[in-house]
Amino acid sequence: MTDATLSKGADSQGVGVDPARVSKLQAGIKKRYAKEARFKLYGVLAVSVAVGFLLLLLGRIIEQGHTAFYAHEITLPVYMDPARIDRTYPQGTNFELLVAEQELVRLGVQDDEQGTKARAMRSLFSSELKFRAAALVRNNPNIIGQTVTIAAPASDEADLFYKGEISRDTPSDQRRISDQQIVWLDQMKASGAVRTHFNGALFTNGDSTEPELAGVLGAVVGSALMLLVTALIAIPIGIGAAVYLEEFSPRNRISDLIEVNINNLAAVPSIVYGLLGVALFINWMHLPRSSPLVGGLVLALMALPTIIIATRSSLKAVPPSIREAALAMGASRTQTVFQHVLPLAMPGVMTGTIISMAHALGETAPLLLIGMVSFVPGIPHSAVEPTGALPSLVYIWENASERAFHERTAAAILVLLAFMIVMNAGAILLRRRFERRW
Incomplete structure (x- = not known):
């Protein structure tokens, strides 16, 4: 707002221009512009620092691992x-x-x-x-x-x-x-x-005691089998639980208690799930130790809260008019949810699911507790054979005494990052492909 604008507004109302008031308004405008400029600068600095640390991390890993x-x-x-x-x-x-x-x-x-x-x-x-x-x-x-x-x-x-x-x-x-x-x-x-x-x-x-012969194929296959078990268990149970809690469950103290506990479980440290896996799946159910089956079950427990929360948020984002229109046309509550609401919420559901799977792929603490830190040569052929995983392989190689394992540690990290980048990129593409704006 300029002096001419202030003067014109004042003259049009027949009121004289007060120079002190105009100066005060101009000072206020300058302060707002200065705050906006500082906020933009803080944002640029924050992004620059984050990108700088990311590039530093990637640069250090590439520098150490490219020779492998x-x-x-x-x-x-x-x-x-x-x-x-x-x-x-x-x-x-x-x-x-x-x-x-x-x-x-x-x-x-x-x-x-x-x-x-x-x-x-x-x-x-x-x-x-x-x-x-x-x-x-x-x-x-x-x-x-x-x-x-x-x-x-x-x-x-x-x-x-x-x-x-x-x-x-x-x-x-x-x-x-x-x-x-x-x-x-x-x-x-x-x-x-x-x-x-x-x-x-x-x-x-596969893994080997000699660095020049060690490879990541066994760990990659072990991680793939483990994620397959996790997906087969966590995705249907997580989505089903979220749909029931959001669309069918009555709103009472019990549902409120369940919702609070689901949010709390999402913040539980992953090592606690490892302890639960040892007690439940190995000591009580006597499932084979160090197997992708046990690892997948533990990671499924850890991924369930994230999938439920992401699915419920996606269901809430669907406009109520969709439900009202379907019900007005004679559709039942189940038909409304599964034929109209859930398909529209599916982009967000898929995004949350893939991100939770990527998060499970990078977990190490639960795998250490269930024995996937042991040296296992060869390539696994089933989900019940002892094997390793990429995060545990990184842990094993980094703690090895031979110096040549350290460059392979960085190379294994790069392979793990490539897996996670592909999964997160898939989540972004799916969301952009199916996303609808209301």
Whole structure:
């Protein structure tokens, strides 16, 4: 409001302009504009801080975990010595020592009588070497007595050295590879025997005690089975309970008590649900420990309050005129709810359901209490087999003593975040696809 506007309004009413009053009004307007500008600034700062912390978190995880997505493989010619290879049981042959001794000869290194240098060379190769060599002999016994090429993953320490995670400038007593081993690694790389490749084993292998062979597939399958159990139990029960409480339940003290307790259960710490799962499903029902079945049941209990609250909020958002119009056309109460109200509320129901599933996917505390923190190699094939989950795998790897597990911890976090981002993106798309504005 300008001076001209104030003067014009005053003159039109035949009233003289009071300069003090105009000045006071102008000062008030400036204060309101200043408050609005400060509020906008506070909002921008708040969003900037949130985005900054998010980028810092993602940047730190990516910085630590990107090296886990590629690995190094050492390709070496190996003479299949007939005197040392067991034809009937190739797995019993010490291929690692055989390759190490031949590689020392190729590098012109003389071993001592105790075989110290051979053992040091042997530690630069993953144990996967013996399985690949044994598979070659088992599939084609005629290669015995010939020289073949075998590609084996580098050990975790050798892999970290090639990635620059272990520096040659670090004092030898502070690293697990010696100066002599570093020289051998440099010589093998200079000869062209070392190849960098995408670490597909990270996505195709289960957990392992050796970092270079550990993968997330077992945990991914375990999480998928667990979420399947959670969805089959929590979604129908949660939506059914919400529909009854919102549309059919009488309004009395009992329904008020139930509503208060549902809201309270949504705020209960997740570790309490883990304790409930141990007492109810393992100790009383004797269900298999560390199985996706028990994990899914525990997470279903935890997801139920969230689904019920989200579904009730979506039902409340449907205009009362929809119910009144359906009832006026002769529809029953059940027909009104299930043929008109619930379909219109379904976008919000689906959004709340998917978000609760994503929240359940990232829970760790309940899984630790029901035993899903144990080391379980291999891939589960049913919901009653012991297995791990992505959150518990992150916990296990981060607490492992081997340094190479730490980069895989960050990689597992990235996989978990990808799952959660996909689920939340699906919730947003579903809501925008089916949302109606009244």
